[in-house]
Amino acid sequence: MRTIDTLVIGAGIAGLSAAARIARHSETLVIERESAAGYHSSGRSATFCHFGIGDGLVHKLTAMSKAVFAAPPEGDHPPLAKRMAAFFVARAEEEQQLDRLTETTLAHSPDAERIAGTDLQSIVPVLKTGPDGFASGLYDPDAYKLDSDAMLQANIRVLRSAGAQLVTDAPVEAIRRDGERWIVDTPGESYAARRIVNAAGSWADTLASMADVNPLGLTPLKRTIIAFRPPEGTDVSDWPFTKTVGAGFYMLPEGSGRLLASPMDETPSEPCDAQPDEEAIALAAWQVEQATTMPIKRIDHKWSGLRTFAPDKSPVAGYAPDAPGFFWLAGQGGFGLQTSPAMAMAAEALALDLDWPGELAAQDIRREMLSPARLGNQFSRSSTSAKV
Incomplete structure (x- = not known):
């Protein structure tokens, strides 16, 4: 057993x-x-940093993290992100939603601007406008397309430079408390740890149940993405990340002349290796065709991932009230990548009982906002033999 x-x-x-x-x-x-690393949600996300997702806490975490993405890379390593505009479009009946998003975005991106009518097509020429299309939009030039692989590898480099280790192919088979330590069994080795950080994503509640810890009531939701080519001769390289403020879709250029699109589906799922279903694939194509003048003749690629949310849709970081040394880091939904620098800083302070970082305090992010105690203990424990 390794200690x-x-x-x-x-x-x-x-x-x-x-x-x-x-x-x-x-x-x-x-x-x-x-x-x-990043086999599930982190490696399957469209990875865009913007303020059109999440609640006020997520927006604050995003604002703090954005400064990390804007910084140039160290040494010869690839950048974590590249600047790409975000464009939110609304139909006439969605103006109030766009107003709320505008207020939120301007608080963090003062160069964002409202655009109306046919001027929307100066940004994304294929958008339908008028009575059967979009009436207005919000253009934020200071958003970022994230590189999930670069982000994962950058953290692995830092981890290893600190003398730490990453062990793959190590599913948790059993977990229990033994005195002052947690004992975690995997097929290859057992570990005795003073503290465990439960960052198991969609399996986080399963892991808690294995440890006889009250679960949080996390909900994994499946989302689907398709890749397709625009009509021949259409240059999409300078198009922004485009998202409807209401029900609809988002799309963005992939970098190889293709577009990615998602119907923003949220299908409840058990923790699993998520795979796209035909209905969601067809919905993605239909949403794009309804909102634009582009026909989708062929889908080049499609995939799905799970986005896991806490009951109140805010992320969780902190020790379980009912289990000393059991640290929750979960519920980061579809905003895990764009908030990860801020969430990592918070987790460091909370797990090690350090002074609260000034960068978080400056955004009015407080410890209790992330605490699992805010969710109560309304979810009962259940035993399971599933591997995590």
Whole structure:
């Protein structure tokens, strides 16, 4: 049995970014059930940083994280992000939703501007406008397309430079409390840790139940993305990330002349290796064709991932009230990548009982906002033998 100070379970962006910071203070190990980091949600996201998702807390975490994405890379490593505008479009009956989004965005991106009528087509020429199309939009030039692989690898480099280790192909088979330590069994080795960080994504509640800890009531929701080519001769390279403020879709250029699009579906799912279904694929294509003048003749690629939310849709970071040394890092939904620098900083302070970072305080982000205690203990424990 290997003894460790901090054992992080889950090598998605949440677990790796937190581990990279915690490893500066504490002997740290990350274990991952799959063969590679970011196999599930972190590696399947369209990875865009904007203010059109989440609540006020998510917006504050995003604002703080955006400064990290804007910074130039260190050494010869690739940048974590590139600047790309975000464009939110609304039909006439959705003006109030766009007004609220405008207020939120301007608080963090003062160069954002409202656009109306046919001027929308000066930004995305294929958009339908008028009575059967979009009436207005919000253009934010200061948004970022994130590189999920670069983000994962950057955190792995920091982790290893601190002397920490990432172990893949290590699903959790059992977990229990033994005195002052947690014992975690995997097929290859068992670990005894002072603290465990539950960053298991869609499996976070399953892991808690294995440990006889009250689950949070997390909900995994499946989302589908398709890749397709625009009509021949259409240059999409300078198009922004485009998203409807209400029900509809988002799309963005992929970088190889193709477009990515999602119907923003949210289908409840068990934790799994999510796969797209035909209905969601067809819905994505239909949404794009209804909102634009583009026919989609062929879908080049399609995939799905799970976005896991806490009951109040805000992220969770903090020790379980009913289990000493069991640290929750979960519920980061579809905003995990864009908030990961801020969430990692918060997790570091909370897990190690450090002073609250000034960068978080400056955004009026407080410890209690992230605490699992805010959710109560309304969810009962259940035993399970599932591997995490």
